[in-house]
Amino acid sequence: MDEERPANAGQVEFAGIAIPWLDDVARFARHLTRDPTDADDLVQETYLRALRGWHTFSQGTDCRRWLFTICRNAFIQGLRSQKLVVCDTPELEALAAAAVHADAVEQGMGDLFSRVDLREAIDRGLGELPGGFREAVVLVDLEGVSYDEAAGVLGIPVGTVRSRLFRGRRLLQQGLLSHAQDAGLAPARVTASDRGAR
Amino acid sequence: MSDEMMMDQMLTCDDVMRQLWDYLDGELTPDRMAAVAAHLSVCTRCYPQYDFERAFLRAVRAAQQDHRASATLRTRVQDTLRAEGLAGI
Numbered sequence: 001m002d003e004e005r006p007a008n009a010g011q012v013e014f015a016g017i018a019i020p021w022l023d024d025v026a027r028f029a030r031h032l033t034r035d036p037t038d039a040d041d042l043v044q045e046t047y048l049r050a051l052r053g054w055h056t057f058s059q060g061t062d063c064r065r066w067l068f069t070i071c072r073n074a075f076i077q078g079l080r081s082q083k084l085v086v087c088d089t090p091e092l093e094a095l096a097a098a099a100v101h102a103d104a105v106e107q108g109m110g111d112l113f114s115r116v117d118l119r120e121a122i123d124r125g126l127g128e129l130p131g132g133f134r135e136a137v138v139l140v141d142l143e144g145v146s147y148d149e150a151a152g153v154l155g156i157p158v159g160t161v162r163s164r165l166f167r168g169r170r171l172l173q174q175g176l177l178s179h180a181q182d183a184g185l186a187p188a189r190v191t192a193s194d195r196g197a198r
Numbered sequence: 199m200s201d202e203m204m205m206d207q208m209l210t211c212d213d214v215m216r217q218l219w220d221y222l223d224g225e226l227t228p229d230r231m232a233a234v235a236a237h238l239s240v241c242t243r244c245y246p247q248y249d250f251e252r253a254f255l256r257a258v259r260a261a262q263q264d265h266r267a268s269a270t271l272r273t274r275v276q277d278t279l280r281a282e283g284l285a286g287i
Contacts (some may be wrong), residue, residue, distance in 0.1 A: 015287045020273065026267035040271045047275050051282055091216045098215050101247045110246065113253035122261035140223065141258045147225055166219055173254060 014054050018047070024143070028068055030140040032075045032126045032197050042078070046071040047049045065145065068153045072135070090159060093166035100173045107188040109180055118176055125175040133168030140165050209237050214244050222251055 026044055029039040049070050050057075055064055104110050112118075126134055128146075139150040146166070151158045182187055214237050217264050222227050267275075275279045276287050 011284050012286055014284060022267045023265075026271060027262075027265040030265045040268075040274065043222060043267065044275055044278055045270060048282060049277055051279055052286055084205060090219075094213075094216050094219055097218070097251065098247055101250045104250065105246070110250060111253070113257040114249065118257055119261040122258055126261075129237060137258070142262045147223070162220075169219070169254070172258070 001006065010054055013059070014051060016034060017063050018050055018054070018057075022047075023092065024064055025067050025071055028138065028143065029075070031072055031134065031142070031186050032072065032131075042071060042075055049074060052083045056093075062149070065149055065153055066193050067103070068139070068145075069155075072153055090162035090166050093163060093170060097173075099168055100177070104173075104177055107177065107181065109177060110179055112177070112185065116180065118179075121176055121179045122172070124177070125172045128175065128191050129171055133171060136161055136164035137172065138169040142167075148187055200228060209233050211244050214238065214241070218244075218248060218251060222248075222255060241242075261284070 022043070026039065026162075027041040029046065030036065031154065033039045033042055044066060050067055053070070057063065058168065073150075085179050101110070103111060126137065135154060136150060139145050139153060140147065146154070147158050147161050150161045204270060214221075214234055217226060217230070217234060224231070226234065239243050279287060
């Protein structure tokens with residue numbers, strides 16, 4: 001019963017439930033800010049807000065998601081302006097992905113993602129995505145949350161999560177294909193004149 | 199057989215392409231997941247794109263860098279919370 005809980009029960013719960021997610025929050029903050037110093041400031045602010053608002057946390061629910069939401073809200077409030085691209089055509093985005101695949105095959109890079117270590121290029125590419133798209137990709141693809149959970153963190157409809165996620169993935173793929181071409185990772189293409197010379 | 203199951207068994211390539219990301223993310227209903235899987239297992243047009251997108255997602259997940267909170271940040275957060283009155287950390 002609540003009356004029998006020790007006075008510091010909430011603090012003990014906070015230390016035991018919220019603090020263990022520090023690495024996850026730090027990683028999420030790093031993706032949001034793209035700057036180590038800003039990320040640390042954001043993590044500190046997130047935990048301060050979380051402690052002050054701990055009474056609003058519903059025991060038994062997903063604390064990591066709750067902390068992500070606080071982190072994201074603190075991040076947005078720290079921005080002077082937030083430019084989010086409105087995009088509500090996830091089905092068209094899914095079909096556009098087919099065009100990216102066709103381009104990759106055409107360039108001899110249909111197996112690029114399984115053949116080449118692209119970790120650095122992916123990390124860089126994520127940083128270059130517009131904020132709204134990056135948030136969706138980071139939450140779903142890196143943090144492994146569902147569309148529904150991402151919608152809760154971002155405060156947007158699930159359909160918008162899908163749109164931003166699919167567009168973000170496509171932009172990232174296009175950037176990686178360009179990177180691969182520039183880096184000479186595409187196989188040499190055999191032209192008709194090459195074949196005639198043999 | 200329910201109407202939904204009948205519809206699921208009649209998926210076209212366009213249907214599958216429209217739902218490919220949802221399928222890869224495990225966001226479809228169980229019936230629809232099974233129907234898309236069945237289509238992919240026999241469709242030589244759709245399978246290569248599925249394979250491409252699956253490899254992409256694996257590569258992105260593998261790129262998740264080990265951004266752990268530094269010891270400095272951990273201490274800083276703990277100090278801040280103690281100053282706010284939190285005990286026991």
